[in-house]
Every structure is written in structure tokens, then in C-alpha cells.
Amino acid sequence: MFRFAVIAALAVSAIAMPPKKLGPPRLTDKRIVGGVNADQGEFPAQVSVHIYGGHACGGTIIGPNVVLTAGHCCAYPRGEYLVVAGEHNLNSGEGTEEERDVARIVQHESYDDFNLTDDICLLHLAGNPIEETDAIRYATLAETGREPADLELLTVTGWGTTSEGGSLSSILKKVDVPYVPNDRCADEYANFNDVTPGMLCAGFEQQGGADACQGDSGGPIFFSDGTQVGLTSWGYGCARPGYPGVYTRTTLYNDWIAANSP
Numbered sequence: 001m002f003r004f005a006v007i008a009a010l011a012v013s014a015i016a017m018p019p020k021k022l023g024p025p026r027l028t029d030k031r032i033v034g035g036v037n038a039d040q041g042e043f044p045a046q047v048s049v050h051i052y053g054g055h056a057c058g059g060t061i062i063g064p065n066v067v068l069t070a071g072h073c074c075a076y077p078r079g080e081y082l083v084v085a086g087e088h089n090l091n092s093g094e095g096t097e098e099e100r101d102v103a104r105i106v107q108h109e110s111y112d113d114f115n116l117t118d119d120i121c122l123l124h125l126a127g128n129p130i131e132e133t134d135a136i137r138y139a140t141l142a143e144t145g146r147e148p149a150d151l152e153l154l155t156v157t158g159w160g161t162t163s164e165g166g167s168l169s170s171i172l173k174k175v176d177v178p179y180v181p182n183d184r185c186a187d188e189y190a191n192f193n194d195v196t197p198g199m200l201c202a203g204f205e206q207q208g209g210a211d212a213c214q215g216d217s218g219g220p221i222f223f224s225d226g227t228q229v230g231l232t233s234w235g236y237g238c239a240r241p242g243y244p245g246v247y248t249r250t251t252l253y254n255d256w257i258a259a260n261s262p
Contacts, residue, residue, distance in 0.1 A: 035156075035175030040088045041096075043157045045139035045228070046172060048090065049073060049123070049218060050082040055168060058158045058219025060139040060228060061085050064129030065100075066122055066261050068139070069218030070233055070248065071111035074121035078102050083125060086135040090159055091170040096135035100125040106260045108253075117196050119233045119248045121218075124262050139220065142229045144254050147200075148179035154202050155222045156232065156245070160215030168215050175212075177202040180244045188243060192236055198252050200230050203244030212245050213238035221247050 047067055049057040059069035067083050079101075086096040104124035111118045130136060148154060153176045159169050185201035186194070195201065202221060212219070212232045221230040230247035237243060250257070 035173040038088075038157060038172045038174045040094065041135050043172065043174070043220070043222075044086070044133075044135055044137035046087070046157055046219060048084045048087045048159060050084065051076050052080050055090055055159055055215065057215070057217045058160075058232065059083070059123065060220045060231070061130060061136065062139050062141065062257070063261060064131065064138075065103075065125040067125065068141075068231065068250070068257065069121050069123060070231055071107050071119040071121045072113065072116065072233075073218045074105050074107040074123070075113075078105055081105075081123065083123060085130050086133065088135075088172055089170055090168065094135075096133065098130045098136060100127050100130065102126060104262075108256065115194055115196075116199075116234050116246075117194075118198060120231070120250070120253050120256070122257065122260050139228045140226065141254060141257070142223065142227045142251050144251050146227075146229070146251060148202075148223070148229065150181055151178040153178055153224065154229065155224070156202070156212045156216065156219070157222075158212060158216030158219040158232065160213040160217075160219075160232075161238070177245065178204065185244055185246070189236070189246075192243075193234070193246075195246065198249055199233065200247050200249040201244040202247065203235075204241075212247075 045060040047059045047061050048055050049059050057073035059067045062068050081102040083100050085098045102123050103126040106122040108118040108120045155176050157174045180201040216232045219232045220228045230250050233246050233248045235245045
């Protein structure tokens with residue numbers, strides 16, 4: 001299912017799919033599962049993407065006026081978006097936040113809403129450029145060709161729900177999950193959705209218990225050195241055994257990101 005937070009105005013029923021493609025439901029209500037609170041300023045590239053007045057997706061700021069997020073987070077009118085950088089607690093201001101409207105939405109031209117291939121999007125921000133501060137740092141994207149090793153621990157962050165059907169976390173959370181190679185992940189999702197080269201998987205295959213969830217869509221997954229290797233895309237439930245989380249593999253989109261950044 002999409003890792004997208006549902007707010008009242010956006011409640012949508014699940015996509016009806018044929019028997020062999022029981023892929024992710026459309027916009028069901030889902031925060032980091034099995035994680036802990038991040039320290040304030042620990043993930044300064046993380047942003048909150050508001051749609052229709054509330055947190056709906058995560059993202060990362062990758063330059064003074066551009067944010068990287070998921071393609072399925074970019075399906076709404078541009079005027080309904082607000083990006084908040086330097087955020088930690090959604091329910092209170094820390095004095096570190098920078099808010100910007102969105103001037104332009106660039107969804108990948110081959111994004112497929114049915115199976116979530118090419119699930120990537122850029123938000124060009126309006127107004128003054130966002131400068132780096134102690135609370136805001138531009139993400140470093142992993143170079144093309146750098147890939148995780150089998151079972152290498154990666155870190156996912158977001159304000160999504162801490163359980164299926166739960167409510168959003170007010171505090172940014174983080175969780176470490178092991179990388180799952182695509183061939184094994186594809187076997188696990190064989191009856192639900194295709195796992196393409198543009199996706200990567202991470203999670204505890206046998207026991208589950210740690211994962212991204214709804215509201216985390218578009219947010220980052222990092223190597224241990226803080227380099228971003230992907231963004232939260234979809235999964236079957238949250239933290240279920242046998243179904244690792246699925247992420248957009250940003251290393252395959254570096255040229256696209258560069259070509260479409262302002």
C-alpha cells in the first residue's frame with residue numbers, strides 16, 4: 001500500500017486489481033513501525049510535505065529550492081502543497097522551520113499509478129531559496145552504482161503511523177531495517193506487485209516488526225553514513241513478516257533528478 005497519510009479530504013478506497021496483481025491499496029491510513037524518536041536536527045534533510053493543510057508525505061531537500069519525494073505524493077493541485085523544512089515536532093514550532101509553497105511539480109514522466117514504477121517526483125519551491133542551517137541540510141544522494149549489501153542496515157525516517165491504521169507521529173521517528181536483494185523481494189511479492197530494478201527493498205523478512213508506514217511516503221532511506229539511497233514508496237501492510245518495505249532506488253534516477261532540478 002502507499003505509505004501516504006490520509007487526511008479527511010483525501011480518503012480514497014483501495015484500487016481494485018486483478019487476482020495476480022493485488023498491489024498496494026490506494027491511500028489507506030498509515031508512521032515508522034518499530035522505531036524510536038529521532039533527535040532534533042539528526043536528519044536535517046527531512047521535510048514534511050503538507051497537502052490540503054496537513055502532513056501527508058515526507059521528502060528531502062536536495063537544493064535551495066527543490067525537494068525530492070514520491071511520485072504518488074504529487075497527484076494533487078499545486079496550490080494545495082506546503083513544504084516545511086527544519087521540522088521535528090509537527091504539533092509545535094521549534095523556531096527552526098522554513099515553510100515554502102510549491103511553484104512547480106515535476107512527476108516522473110513514466111510514473112505508473114497502478115504498479116508504482118518510477119515513483120519519484122520533484123517539488124520546485126516558491127519564494128526565497130532555503131539556506132542550510134543547523135536544522136536544515138541538503139541531502140547527499142548516493143552516486144550511481146552504489147548499492148547496499150545483502151542485510152546491510154539502512155535507516156528510514158518519517159512521521160508516518162507506528163502501526164497499520166494508527167495515527168501520525170508528532171515527532172520524527174527513525175528505524176533501522178536490513179536491505180533485501182530484489183530477486184528475493186520479488187519472490188516475496190510475486191502474488192502482489194512487481195519489484196522492478198528502480199525499486200529496493202528493506203525489512204526483517206522472517207519476523208517483521210520494523211518498517212515505514214503510511215505518512216512516510218516520499219521520505220528517505222539512508223546508508224549508515226547519512227547518504228540517501230532511496231525514498232519510501234509502498235508495501236503490503238506495515239512491518240508484516242514476509243513483506244519488506246519497498247522504496248524507490250534513487251541511484252537509478254540521478255540523471256533524471258539532475259535534468260529536472262531548477
